[in-house]
Amino acid sequence: MTFADLGLSDDLLKAISDQGYDEPTPIQAKAIPHVLGGADVMGIAQTGTGKTAGFTLPMIDRLSNGRAKARMPRSLIICPTRELATQVAENFKLYGKYKKLTMALLIGGVAFGDQDRLIDRGVDVLIATPGRLLDHVERGKLVLLGVQILVVDEADRMLDMGFIPDVERICALVPAAGRQMLFFSATMAPEIKRLADKFLRDPVKVEVARQATTADTVAQHLVQVPPRQKRKALRHLLDQEEVNTSIIFCNRKRDVADMFSALSRNG
Secondary structure, rough: OOOOHHHHOOHHHHHHHHHOOOOOOOOHHHHHHHOOOOOOOEEEEEOOOOHHHHHHHHHHHHHHOOOEEEEEEEEEOOOOHHHHHHHHHHHHHOOOOOOOOOOOOOOOOOOOOHHHHHHOOOEEEEEEEEHHHHHHOOOOOOOOOOOEEEEEEHHHHHHOOOOHHHHHHHHHHHHOOOEEEEEOOOOOOOOHHHHHHHOOOOOEEOOOOOOOOOOOOOOOOOOOOHHHHHHHHHHHHHHHHOOOOOOOOOOOOHHHHHHHHHHHOOO
């Protein structure tokens, strides 16, 4: 199967080809036709499966006709972190370059004034983190009554970060009539299912991997050691496994600095 088989426009196919892609990933092949058709979609897919393009590509085509009004975006994508929101925005820039869609990114760390000016001009695509979006709504700078497509991306991470009440509030601010809603998550926790059942209408479920499964190329191991023996165990592991490259995660900046110093001292 190729992207041309999915019903996407010629301009969009050209933009996809410019990025060197010919064949859709499984989640893209399953989701794109349903999104193009206007159905609500519940997508279950791990990070790294190409699900972002699974909703950005058909959204670009669906939004090609029409014009946004000031402070009333035509579509809204909610992401749990500014990094994920930025990645989604990059997808729209890459694949929407032959379309005349306007876009705004609402994330923390950026001045409100700059974001207000974009919203005031009217945007076809609004990408935001929950907190910053609600800040604009509460300040009267943003109205969600014109949203035709609402996407909740990485819903399980929203749950982990405590954003579900904000997401539920945002969903309620978008008119139900004529709205298409897309939920994407790596897992289907009970709270995510409750939210989906409340707001999605007869959704199509697309799933490309068992929930919370590990990729076939990954081997997982748990090493249980006393807290004070962790660094010694890590050094032993790095030596025994002859590791050439690795990523070590710590839960605090201080731990990262201490780990760096300890590993450096031991060569």
